[in-house]
Amino acid sequence: MEGFKRYVEVGRIALVNKGAYKGKLAVIVDIVDHKRAVFDSPCPNFPRQVISYGDVILTSIVMDLPRGARTGVVAKKWKAQEICKKWESxxxxxxxxxxxxxxxxxxxxxxxxxxxxxxxxxxxxxxxxxx
CATH class of the missing domain: 1.20.890 (cAMP-dependent Protein Kinase, Chain A)
Structure with missing residues (x-):
């Protein structure tokens, strides 16, 4: 049997599952505690915010991102690593x-x-x- 592979880590892409931003992709920028993390996304109308792990679904896509990266860095790395293409495929x-x-x-x-x-x-x- 194969082990679990989708860990909560900085750079992990997640699909927001609840709230006003349902269906949007976001990346974990920093971990607050065992129940919440700071998420950011270059998607329009998605502010940097703290979201509970229960409100997101982790994907298998991981970005190379430094901990606590600002929104501009996230947007540049998102585009450079073609996260949208990876997700759409x-x-x-x-x-x-x-x-x-x-x-x-x-x-x-x-x-x-x-x-x-x-x-x-x-x-x-x-x-x-x-x-």
Missing amino acids: SAWAKKLETQKVRSQLSDFDRFAVMRLKKQRRNEVRVALAKA
């Missing part, structure tokens, strides 16, 4: 995007998706029968 981000798109579908769109799924399923079944 992850399966987790793709799944969240898919959920967001599907939640906004109309009734007719859901019907069209169902028909396309049935069509694809039948094509796979025919291909397997020939093989």
Whole structure:
């Protein structure tokens, strides 16, 4: 069995899960205590703030960042290390995007998706029968 790998550490990218900033990515800049850390993000409208660990989900992405880095340093390192590209290429981000798109579908769109799924399923079944 493999060990736990997502530790709370300076530079760890986290997805904010609660509050006004739900769905935003942030980085741990400093650790306050065993329940809270200082988070910062170059995302617009995300101020540097102390957030409880219960309100975030740690990702597997880690930045090379000095402890207590200021907002400008965080923004430069974020861009240099291409954190947004790493996040967008992850399966987790793709799944969240898919959920967001599907939640906004109309009734007719859901019907069209169902028909396309049935069509694809039948094509796979025919291909397997020939093989």
